[in-house]
Amino acid sequence: MSVATTQGISLTGLEGEIVQIEVDVSKGLPGYQLLGLPDAALNESRDRIRSAINNSGKKWPQTKVTVSLSPAWLPKSGSGFDLPISIAILSATDQVAQKNFDKTILIGELSLEGALRPVRGVLPMLISAAKHGMKRAIVPEQNFHEANLVSDISVTAASSLIEVLALLTGISHPRDIPLLTHEEVVTELDFSEVAGQEDAKFGLEIAATGGHHLLMMGPPGTGKTMLAERIPTILPRLDDLQAREVAAIHSIAGTQRLQQSHFKTPPFVAPHHTTTTVGMVGGGTKQIRPGACSLAHNGVLFIDEAPECATGILDALRQPLESGSIEITRAVGSTRFPARFILALAANPCPCGRFTGKGRGCQCSSIQVRRYLNRLSGPLLDRIDLRLTVENPTRAALAQSEPREASAAMRARVIKARQVAAERFTGLGFTLNSQIPSDQLRSQFRADSKAMSALHTLMDKEEITARGFHKLLRLSWTIADLKGVTVPTINELEAALNLRSNAERVA
Ligand SMILES: Nc1ncnc2c1ncn2[C@@H]1O[C@H](COP(=O)(O)OP(=O)(O)O)[C@@H](O)[C@H]1O
Ligand SMILES: [Mg+2]
Ligand SMILES: [Zn+2]
Structure with missing residues (x-):
């Protein structure tokens, strides 16, 4: 004893x-x-x-x-x-x-x-x-x-x-247990499966490059989910440290990710719009569990039909969007989980979903439409650099027989452009264009003079807000990096404006 x-x-x-x-x-x-x-x-x-x-x-x-x-x-x-x-x-x-x-x-x-x-x-x-x-x-x-x-x-x-x-006691020796290998080939999603939608694909390439959060608007069935699910396929593969961190979060949540062989692909997490705050950001009574925003760490958090989310759910994302982590406080103590992700929201253009701007079959009043979209709160939209319109693919696009560009080619461009940005930001504590602080956009990271004066004119005419000004500049930098242009010019600004204004017209 x-x-x-x-x-x-x-x-x-x-x-x-x-x-x-x-x-x-x-x-x-x-x-x-x-x-x-x-x-x-x-x-x-x-x-x-x-x-x-x-x-x-x-x-x-x-x-x-x-x-x-x-x-x-x-x-x-x-x-x-x-x-x-x-x-x-x-x-x-x-x-x-x-x-x-x-x-x-x-x-x-x-x-x-x-x-x-x-x-x-x-x-x-x-x-x-x-x-x-x-x-x-x-x-x-x-x-x-x-x-x-x-x-x-x-x-x-x-x-x-x-x-x-x-x-x-040494009576038996460790058994050999076969390990899953990470090299196993799994059928991965690929952008080559998406017909047409060239503008949307370019938009997503920009989002992946600059780490820009985005909103996709379009009627049901136009491929918003299909597009969003493929964002991880054009992001850089996770390095060992990132992959381990993601796996650790998933280990606590008990999800199946650890059993999957594509362990170095950035995670894609799509909570349903009926999810709770705990489901979105984490919590729980006994043991504190990570929520969707932490499971999406180093990857993509996709919220389909975002305006349908219960009040407060989307707002709960503000802390992780600002700090890249989430702190959960309970009686047992407080816990912090990492939560740095690209936020992709999808929304129908109106409550019935048929609104196309041409009134086809849609009975929603303009007040209903506005109320529906207003459910996406201002502070959240402030963080969304990119708004994309997704329209029905044309019949010609669907019938197209020549091979479409694969995710690997898009990813190669994303990686190259990210390197250019990371070098530019050496020593500044951030690596992505979406992370350029506003004051530095007005000093160190201005576009060329013609583009800057075009932006100021738009501001004077009240066509864009100060916030829009910053978003357009960040997007212009990303487009410039993708095109191999050293400083954004009026061309990159116009490309950025073009991406935005399409969606704004619908909203
Ligand atoms: N551009 C496209 N190319 C190929 N298939 C498409 C395309 N757009 C839609 N589809 C088909 O329609 C289905 C519904 O698309 P989905 O992504 O769910 O639309 P949404 O999320 O906008 O409602 C997809 O699973 C796919 O089979
Ligand atoms: Mg969908
Ligand atoms: Zn409608």
């Missing part, structure tokens, strides 16, 4: 903290006490652990068991502590040779039968564990694939408490 210590890990946002689990088994009336800010799920662990131990051919101690989790101030949540607690109990009761658990992290939930069940967030847990100097981890088999994305810690998978004991 003695004391044993194992290590688990607790997550706050993407950050993990090592938790020491100390079990003291002493003479006294049978009882079980859990100390150190456990949440409800952890408090329920006793029955699972007792049953799992009994069903694994081991004995639950008929004495006083005290489990203490430290640091005590840290709120601990989830069921991932089942495994380290059980091993500590078995070790304290001499049922497993008192091994040196130093530098080994144990993660997993136990079923009543003693099976090791997967938990959420294993990837960020192990990234943190490695940072804290841990050398080895034992994780549930279903989490093995994501756990292996962390290179600086040795990972062993197990499917039951019995297997963990066998591994710890």
Whole structure:
């Protein structure tokens, strides 16, 4: 009868903290006490652990068991502590040779039968564990694939408490578990599948290059969703760090992304317009989960039929749009998740969707139309540089037989233009044209004099607002970068104006 210590890990946002689990088994009336800010799920662990131990051919101690989790101030949540607690109990009761658990992290939930069940967030847990100097981890088999994305810690998978004991005592050796490879070819979406829509495609290429948020307006069935879904295919592939960060967020949310092989493609996340604020930005009562805006980190957040969103949902995006992250505050503490994405909104031109400016079959009054579009609040629209009109593709475009340009060709141009911009902004703390601060647009990053005076004339005639002035300049820079022009001229400005005014006429 003695004391044993194992290590688990607790997550706050993407950050993990090592938790020491100390079990003291002493003479006294049978009882079980859990100390150190456990949440409800952890408090329920006793029955699972007792049953799992009994069903694994081991004995639950008929004495006083005290489990203490430290640091005590840290709120601990989830069921991932089942495994380290059980091993500590078995070790304290001499049922497993008192091994040196130093530098080994144990993660997993136990079923009543003693099976090791997967938990959420294993990837960020192990990234943190490695940072804290841990050398080895034992994780549930279903989490093995994501756990292996962390290179600086040795990972062993197990499917039951019995297997963990066998591994710890050296009776059995780690099994070879086949890993999914990231190289597998998956049928990816491609812009070559979209007929016509040359203007919209050019608009999306601009958005991808400058990181501009955008709004697509057009009647149902014109291909807005189809176009939006293909934006990630023309963004640069994620580098290892970005891919891991995205995977870590998805690991906590428990989405399927980790099972997918296109792990380096920027994510595309499309919450339905009926989603809640928690669904959009994250939250939850027990464990704080990332929302759609964090799942879309380093990728695209697409909101179809955006004016249909309940009040407040779109406004909740203002914080991530401004700061690139979202802070969620709950009684248990506050958590920050990264949330830097390209926002793509789609809207019908009117409540019935048929409005084409020519009145075909649309009965909506102009007041109804205005009210519908006004649901997209001003502060949100302020952040949207690009408004695109999407019209029905012509029959000729649909029938066209020669091959259409593929996403790879568009992506190559995006990457090249992004490099030009990044070089221009060296040392300034931003890399994309959409991020140029307004004051620098008026000083360092002006267009040429003819374009600037054209912009001022438009302002004087009140055809554009100060905000429109800045958006047009940012877009002109992106168009210039795509065309290989060093400083935007009247041509790039006109191209930018053209993209905007089409949509403005509809609105
Ligand atoms: N330009 C296009 N080229 C090929 N197919 C198209 C095109 N536009 C629309 N479609 C077809 O119409 C369907 C509906 O398009 P969708 O993107 O859902 O429209 P929207 O989102 O504007 O309502 C698509 O799944 C696709 O099959
Ligand atoms: Mg759609
Ligand atoms: Zn209508």
